[in-house]
Amino acid sequence: MLSPIERLNKVFNRETVDRPPCICPGGMMNMVTTELIEEVGIKFPEAHMNAEMMADLAAAVYEKGCFENYGVPFCMTIEAEDFGAKVDMGTNIYEPHVVEYIIDSVKEWEKIPKIQFQQGRGKTVIDAIKLLKAKGSDVPIIGNLTGPISTASSIMEPVVFYKELRKSNTAAHEFMNFVTEELILFAKKQIEAGADIIAISDPSGTGEILGPKLFEEFAVKYINRIIDAVHQENIGTIVHICGGMKKVYPEANKIRANVLSFDSIVSMKEARENLSDRLLMGNVSTYAIEFGEPQKIAELTQKCVKDGVNIISPACGLGMKSSLKNVKSMIESLTKGDAVIDA
Amino acid sequence: MSVSKEELIKRLSDGVVNMEEEDVIEVVNEYLEAGYPAFDAIMEGLVDGMNRASQLYEEEEYFVTDVLLCSDAMYEGLSVLRPHLPASEAEKVKPKGIIGVVEGDTHDIGKNLVKIMLETAGFDMVDLGRDVPLQSFVDKAKEENASFVCMSTLMTTTMGGMKTVVELLREAGIREQVKVVIGGGPISKKYADTIGADGYSPNAVEAVKLVKNLLDIA
Numbered sequence: 001m002l003s004p005i006e007r008l009n010k011v012f013n014r015e016t017v018d019r020p021p022c023i024c025p026g027g028m029m030n031m032v033t034t035e036l037i038e039e040v041g042i043k044f045p046e047a048h049m050n051a052e053m054m055a056d057l058a059a060a061v062y063e064k065g066c067f068e069n070y071g072v073p074f075c076m077t078i079e080a081e082d083f084g085a086k087v088d089m090g091t092n093i094y095e096p097h098v099v100e101y102i103i104d105s106v107k108e109w110e111k112i113p114k115i116q117f118q119q120g121r122g123k124t125v126i127d128a129i130k131l132l133k134a135k136g137s138d139v140p141i142i143g144n145l146t147g148p149i150s151t152a153s154s155i156m157e158p159v160v161f162y163k164e165l166r167k168s169n170t171a172a173h174e175f176m177n178f179v180t181e182e183l184i185l186f187a188k189k190q191i192e193a194g195a196d197i198i199a200i201s202d203p204s205g206t207g208e209i210l211g212p213k214l215f216e217e218f219a220v221k222y223i224n225r226i227i228d229a230v231h232q233e234n235i236g237t238i239v240h241i242c243g244g245m246k247k248v249y250p251e252a253n254k255i256r257a258n259v260l261s262f263d264s265i266v267s268m269k270e271a272r273e274n275l276s277d278r279l280l281m282g283n284v285s286t287y288a289i290e291f292g293e294p295q296k297i298a299e300l301t302q303k304c305v306k307d308g309v310n311i312i313s314p315a316c317g318l319g320m321k322s323s324l325k326n327v328k329s330m331i332e333s334l335t336k337g338d339a340v341i342d343a
Numbered sequence: 344m345s346v347s348k349e350e351l352i353k354r355l356s357d358g359v360v361n362m363e364e365e366d367v368i369e370v371v372n373e374y375l376e377a378g379y380p381a382f383d384a385i386m387e388g389l390v391d392g393m394n395r396a397s398q399l400y401e402e403e404e405y406f407v408t409d410v411l412l413c414s415d416a417m418y419e420g421l422s423v424l425r426p427h428l429p430a431s432e433a434e435k436v437k438p439k440g441i442i443g444v445v446e447g448d449t450h451d452i453g454k455n456l457v458k459i460m461l462e463t464a465g466f467d468m469v470d471l472g473r474d475v476p477l478q479s480f481v482d483k484a485k486e487e488n489a490s491f492v493c494m495s496t497l498m499t500t501t502m503g504g505m506k507t508v509v510e511l512l513r514e515a516g517i518r519e520q521v522k523v524v525i526g527g528g529p530i531s532k533k534y535a536d537t538i539g540a541d542g543y544s545p546n547a548v549e550a551v552k553l554v555k556n557l558l559d560i561a
Contacts (some may be wrong), residue, residue: 093500094447097474159455162408163415166362209452211406247403287529290499319499 003138004068005196011279011310012197012236012258020305022312022331023281024061025238026071027144028201029261029317031061034092035324039064045089048075048096051127058132062139066327071142072128073121076201079146079183080154082115082122093320103156106164109175112155115182117189126193133194142238143195145187147202148180148222149210155179158204165214172218180222184229191233198230199238200257203316206241207248216251227256238281242316249274264288264315272308281311289326290319297326298333305334348379352388355420359392360399362412367420381427389417389424393463401548407452410547414459438558441483442493443471445504450497453527456547457493464551477504481511484521491541491554495527502529506538522557526550 001018002010008021024031037044040060047053058070075096081087086100103111115122125143132141146154152175153161165172187198205219219241227237239257245266252260253275261281262271268283284300285292304312312330351374358367367389374384396413399405405413425433442458444451451473458468469487471479484492492512494505505525512518523540535543541557544550554560 090447095498095500097447097449099449099474158452159411162452163411165408166412204452207406209407211408214406214408247406287499321500321503 004062005138005140008069008140008197008311009236014279019334020310020312021068022301022334023069023140023142024067024071024314024317025069025142025144025197025199025201025240026058026074027146027199028076028150028203029071029144029199029240029314030074030095030320031067031071031314031318031327032057032074032320033318033322033324033327034320035322036060036064036066037092039324044074044092045096048073048077048089049121049124051124051131054124054128055131058128059135064324064328065331066324067331069140069142070132071144071199072132073125073144076144076146076150076203077154078121078125079115079151079179079186082120083112083151083155083179083182085155095320098154101154101156105156105160105171106152106168106175107171109171109178112178115186117185122186122189126189129190129193129195140196141194142197142199143187143190143193145183145190145198145200145226147200147205147219147239148176148183148226149205149219150202151183152176152179153204162209165210165218176218176222180225184226187226187230188233191230191235195235197236197238198226199240199261200226201240201242203240203242206243207245207251208243212248212251215248216254220251220254224254224256231256240281240316245271245274253278259311261311261313262315268304268307268309279310280308281313282309283315284312284330286314286316286319289314289330290322292326294326294329297329301330301333345377346373348374348377348383351377351379352384352391355384355388356392356395359389359413359416359420360395362409362416364412364416364419367416368423371420371423375424375427380429381424382429382432385421385424385428389420390463390465393417393459397460397463397548401546407456410456410459414463417463437465437467438490438560439467439469439487440491440493440554441469441471441480441487441489443475443480443495444473445494445496445501445508446474446476447501447504448496448498449473450527451495453497453547454493454495457495457526457544457550460547460551461493461554464555466554477507478511480508481515481517484512485515485517489521490558491522491524493550493554494523494525496530497528499529502527502534505530505540509539522554524550524553524557 240261264285
């Protein structure tokens with residue numbers, strides 16, 4: 001019997017496994033639910049700011065049989081906040097979100113402070129990874145980054161940001177460059193602390209919003225720069241892109257991550273046809289996991305396996321109100337079933 | 344020699360489609376100097392251009408960033424032309440809509456697109472922004488005597504708020520006067536029916552058709 005980390009590593013190395021792993025990375029792809037929080041008695045808004053609570057909650061996700069990984073953090077506001085944006089920590093139901101930006105135009109990027117990793121919530125994440133690492137277990141630790149476009153559009157008004165990609169193209173690249181360098185630093189700190197894999201989610205950098213040209217010019221380019229830096233440390237990468245992919249498969253194929261993960265509106269069968277030799281992760285409907293029945297979720301899980309998905313995961317993380325019973329039905333369908341793949 | 348009105352109007356429409364904000368302002372000034380009526384420049388020039396842009400968006404030739412830049416060009420032109428509208432046009436009451444992203448969610452790109460398209464189609468939109476407290480939809484609808492309320496969310500965690508707004512509208516006794524339309528990632532026609540909303544739209548272009556249908560506007 002493979003340990004979770006062995007199984008995931010084998011998939012990353014394209015070796016045969018007994019069944020696909022079932023993971024949920026964290027970050028944008030949140031895997032914490034209200035029921036879980038209540039069961040372990042941790043207040044969610046505090047877990048975003050306290051390394052012990054963050055680590056305990058991440059460990060609970062695995063220990064309660066939800067997913068075969070640890071992952072931190074549970075939101076995508078860490079980087080934005082450490083860059084100076086104001087964040088509302090949310091509640092046990094709502095996730096944290098940015099409420100105040102720090103610049104009005106990409107041209108003002110030089111005003112943004114660098115991330116201070118000795119303090120702030122970046123440090124919380126790093127400390128939480130160290131605590132998880134200290135457990136010395138067989139569970140892979142996934143460190144998460146908010147993608148460069150999503151980070152950039154969290155520290156200024158997204159509509160202005162999107163327009164300035166073209167209107168102030170040079171300054172937009174300078175801004176993206178700055179953000180990306182800081183993200184690379186954050187990734188390296190997470191790796192140093194013990195992260196086994198780095199996942200990058202860039203929900204604001206979709207093909208649907210940007211179109212193929214800007215997607216390649218801004219999303220692919222800067223995501224790849226982070227990936228290259230992470231791969232240099234011999235650490236695997238997962239990249240999650242939201243939205244439909246039809247218009248941008250060729251561009252997405254240029255993303256050099258080990259694993260690509262997509263939204264539930266993407267047909268994995270179609271993704272498999274378009275990205276024939278890529279490792280794919282996904283994409284059991286987040287909506288179905290929150291509002292559907294276990295039987296339906298099991299069917300969706302099996303369909304992903306059949307469509308050629310290498311790693312099973314909720315499409316866009318979990319809705320906070322998803323029941324543990326529903327969440328567990330994904331992994332149960334894999335361990336009970338006879339889903340064997342050649343990764 | 345002065346340029347014909349038709350030619351200027353065509354250049355306005357093209358300027359919007361091509362996202363050329365400065366061109367649009369230049370042409371608008373030339374148009375006004377020639378003494379042509381502002382109303383035609385808006386409807387046949389700017390709005391026509393925006394409609395062409397939304398057509399391109401529907402055909403997936405244009406993407407969100409393109410539409411945002413087109414709308415910038417349109418709004419720039421509008422702000423110059425509006426003061427030149429005759430009082431009868433300027434004061435004409437347009438059907439009013441309230442729009443916003445429900446509490447707990449800050450994803451507002453989709454909402455912004457819907458607002459742009461509805462404004463282009465001639466509706467008077469009151470934008471409450473994002474992360475909007477649910478009661479605000481009701482209070483604003485009442486205050487503005489709105490004909491419809493548009494709500495969006497990208498997250499399953501926050502979609503329940505839409506149901507609450509429908510209930511609050513009912514409690515406030517104005518549910519019958521306002522149509523409720525919803526949209527966003529996890530939203531579906533089925534969900535709209537379940538919570539008693541009047542309609543669901545999968546995108547911004549459809550939203551215009553939906554609202555026109557519900558309000559019985561050709």
